[in-house]
Structure formats: C-alpha cells, structure tokens
Amino acid sequence: MLTVNAFGAPSATEPLVPLTIERRPVGAEDVLIKIAYAGICHSDIHFARGEWGPISYPQVVGHEIVGEVVEAGANVTKFSVGDRVGVGCMVNSCRECANCLAGEEQYCLKGNIQTFGGIDPKDGNVTQGGYSTHVVVDQDFVLNVPESLDYAAVAPLLCAGITTYSPLRHWNAGPGKKVAVVGLGGLGHMAVKLAAAMGAEVTVLSQSLSKQEDGLRLGASHYYATSDPATFENLANEFDLIINTVSASIDINAYLSLLTLDGALVAVGAPAEPLGVQVFTLFGNRRTFAGSSIGGIRETQEMLDFCAEHGIVPETELIGADQINEAWERVLKSDVRYRFVIDTATLTGAGA
Template identity: 70%
Template sequence: MTTNVTAYAAPAAKAPLERTTIPRRAVGEHDVLIEIKYAGICHSDIHQARDEWGGATFPMVPGHEIAGIVAEVGSGVTKYAVGDRVGVGCMVDSCRECDNCRAGQEQYCTGGGMIGTYNATGRDGEPTYGGYSTHIVVDEAYVLRIPEGVALDAAAPLLCAGITVYSPLRHWNAGPGKKVAVVGMGGLGHMAVKIAHALGAEVTVLSQSLRKKDDGLKLGADHFHATSDPATFQELAGSFDLIVNTVSANLDVDAFLGLLKLDGAMVNVGAPENPSSFNVFSLLTARRTLAGSMIGGIRETQEMLDFCAEHGLGAEIELIGADQINEAYERVLASDVRYRFVIDIASLRD
C-alpha cells in the first residue's frame, strides 16, 4: 500500500514550486524508508524543474542530495537498521547486470541507464520523486551510510556536489605533486577545493572575479585568479595537470585548454544549457584531454563520504525553509549563495 507524504513540487515547467502530497511505495523486502531531514538544492534541480534539458515529467519533486534517518526497513535488509544516519544521491536504481553496474559504476549503467532519484521512471513503472519531501523509500543497495564525522545538514550536498567532484579528482589522480585548477567556486567548486586540498594537491581557483578569494584561500586553495583578467591566461599557460570545470555556463574552452600541461586533462562536471565548441589544435599541441564526468557509483560515493568524515569536510551551507525554495532558485541563478542551499525538511512537517 502506498503512503502519501508532503512534498514541494514543480507543477509545470518554469512554474513556481508549491506544497503538495505525493505517493511513496510500501516498504518492500529490500527497501529502506528514510525520514528525510535535509535536502540540498543542486543547480540541476533548477535545470530540470524548468525543463531546460528536455524530457521533464511533471509534477516534479526535485532533490537528489538527501540526508536523513532510517525509519523502517524491509525484512530482507541487512545493511541498515532503524535509526541509522543515511543518504541518497542522484540514483535509486540501475540494471545491476551490465558490465558497468557489476564494476560498481552504476552511474554509467548501459542496461537502460541509471534510474534518477527524481524525474525518472522506476522499475515499477511509476515516476520517481526526490528529496524535497518528508520521506523516501529506496532499495538498500542505493542507500549510503553517513558517518558520524559529518553533520547531516552539511552532508546532504555531498551526495551530489561532493561525489561529482570527488570522482574526477580520484580518477585523474589528484594528489601530492599535482597542480589542480577548479573553475568556478559555487556549490560544486567549493567542494572541489576542499577535497583536492585534502588529497594533497596544489589547488588554484579560477573564478570570474576575486570576490570569493578570501573564501577560496580559507577553504584550502593555494592560489586564486580572476578569469575576467586576460593576463591570467598568459600567466598560467601550461600550468595544470588537471582542470575541473564546475560551472554551468559556456566558457572559452580553448583558453582553458591552454592552461594545461603536456598530458593534462580538463574535466567538465557542470552542464551548460547550450553546446560548447573548441579548436582541436588546443588538444593536439600538448596531447591534452577534454573529458566529462558524472557522479560516482555507490561504492565510490561511500568512499567519498568516509573520506570527508575522516578529513572533517562538509559543505558550506545556508539552511532554508521549504517556503524559501523559489527564492533560493533565483539566488542560485544570481550566484548569491555561499555555497549550497539546504532545505530543512522539518519546515515541511509544520
């Protein structure tokens, strides 16, 4: 039997989000019922609620940065118990059988693709609804354990922003002796700075202006440069082993590729609304790589959470009530947040 729970949903593309109720499935044998405590606001929530990427289904309950407490478990659940601190990220299922799923890379599932936490269709044929709600039911295989070393509210953004930058930093071997540049210092970028620093890399922030320089240095950056200054691209030419581009706007790709060393890589984790272009000679002249990366798999996401707990890392957040979501969306678009909005789901229970 399904249960109706309170949520905030976008009733149509570009429409303001509003309070509503949504169905949650009954807890199955391998399911975990999570009482959501906090839900982060990701820029992709805005893109999807406004149907900027196409294919959106409404009503839509966004939210894939979920932190909460286990309220009930199915009879076959072995990993979690009532009262555990848990999280849910960007996916709630995948085929589990393709090579990528078997390798712990469920985010790259080739057996129909991963099933998103919201704006997707579950195996039961029903739409998935995200974390802007009081409860969610998720198969235990797609639930993460949040260590005690991270506060639940600061942990919520790690389930997307944290793993989105941790995965490429690990894959491209950020660490001692490596020079890493982070483009943009918003919700993703500020976590990239923290994690790259904790990994031991020399970290440079490349931001439009020097407005956030003090923050960047405090969070672990060694250097901070303004990309609005043409001298930056001359001064830093050929400097970096790895560039992690976190912004959701189109950049002069060739200019940024010119900052890479021989065999350097520029990895895009932000997703602009419009296509980007570049000159292939920007790659050929120094055997450079232009790459993309999504989130991590379940195993790597747990590794990231444990790493953050070990190093005392959490997101820098601004806690809001559910009635501030629409305002928060506008502020995200205006880059007016330091550095992640997190919804206090207790405000949905009032």
C-alpha cells in the same frame, strides 16, 4: 502506499507549492527513510522547469538527501532502523551491464534510475525526489552517513561532493599535482576542499577576485581572475588537472592551453551550448578534454568516508520550506555561498 508531505512543481512555470505524494510500500530489499535535510542543486531547477525536456507534473525534485531509517524490509542486511543514511542522484540501475558490474552504476548502459523524474522499476511510477518528508529506496542505493559529519550540512555531498570527488580521484589528484578549479560555486567550492585534502596544490580560476578570500580559506593556494588576459599568459602549461565546474560557455581552448604534458581538463558543469574545441590545442602537450558524471555507490561511500576523515562538509545555508522559491531565485543569480539545504521538518500539510 504511504502518503507524505512534499514541496514540488505543479508545472514548468509556476512556483513550487506544498503537496502530498505517494511512496511505494516498503519491499523486502527496501528501506523507508525519514528525510531530515535535502540540498538544492541547480539541476533541480533545470529539470523542474522543463529545460532538459518535457516532464510529467507534479514533480518533486531533490537528489541530495540525508535522513534516518525508520523501517527496513525483510531482506535488508545493510541497514537497521535508526541508521543515519543518504541518497544521491540515482536510486537504481540495471545491475547487469558491464558498467554496473564494475561498480560504475552512474554509467549504466541502460540508463540509471534517477532519484526524481525516472521510472521506478519496482512500481512503474515516476520517481519523486527529496523535497519531501520520506522516501523508499532499495538498500543497494543507500549510503551510510558517518556520525562525525554535520547532519544539517552533509546533504550536498551526495551530488556536489561526489561530482567533484570522482574526477579528482580518477585523474589522480594528490601530492605533487597542480589542480585548477574553474568557478567557485556549489561544485567549485567542494572541488577546492577535496583537492586540497588530497594533497594537491590548488588554484581557483574565477571570473573576478570577489571570492578570493573564500577560495584561500577553503584550501586554495592561488586565486586568479580569468577576466584578466594576463592570467592565461602567466599560467600557460601549468596544471596537471583542471576541473571546470561552470555551466556557462567559456573559451575552452584558452583553458586547455593551461595544461601541462598529459594534463586533463574535465568538465563537470554542463553548458547548454556546444563548446568549440580546436584539435590543435589538444595536440600540444598531449592534452585531454574529458567529462565526468557522479560516482557509483562504492565511490560515493568512499567519498563520504574521506570527508569524515578530513572533516569536510559543504558551506551551506539552512532554509525552511517557505524559502525554497526564493532560494531558487537566488541560485539563478549565483547568490548563495555555497549550497542551500532544506530542513524538511518545515514541510507542512496532510501526510506522514
């Protein structure tokens, strides 16, 4: 076992603290990754605070991980020591069900193994995430990170990037398509960048115009305030695809009315409360209301390569470990443009 430095939650209510955790020995199919940077996702906070159900503590979160391979198992063929790699939201799956065999491991019918808070099938222990100095991962769930992507900024692509890329690809965003993005936060700003790079005409729908300058800079052609009722009147039947990135409860029927014939509204944000959908709203224009998770490993690699080709990285703020608790408070206040990234070299204490 390898003892490594980490920063984790001792309970659902206490601030995160420095600690050490054990990583499993490097197996024949595994790589040991020295983590360089780890992104902070809102889901880290929900999970660590027990808001999605009871969990065991201490818990280290983080599923936006980039680093360097420092050891490879005897049967590893996909990576070599020194390679720059990434790890996203999952570290294993059953690999046998129809969805896994189709390259959609994120929809594993037996449930994929999450990067934190899952049960590792290789040792039976709870998986611990990327707010740490090292991680051991099966080679099949590791990604190549192109050298052209900014090392210190790339980590959030492993969650925010793929979460928005996957529905944009699935619903064929591209030239001739009008795409609206609801919300301009960590997910929304990536949706704007990616949809614009795909060639779509992009509109941001935000509660206010406070981030309008950012939205247009990131690639949007239009920006509207949803607090203005005229927005919904003027944009009725306008969009081929709407990506809803917000986790707050919204009037989903009002947004569905903005879809054109065969248009789709896809939720990637997850409100705690159910959303009331009027079926008659779907009847108009043969509209679709759908949801989307992350992507599979194949699609996540495709996303990273696409971002390298188009020079896309998230807008980030680099922080040290001593700023993580403050960063969490700022995430809860939506006071970040647009993603925090932890420099894991700042983790201190006993360990590797």
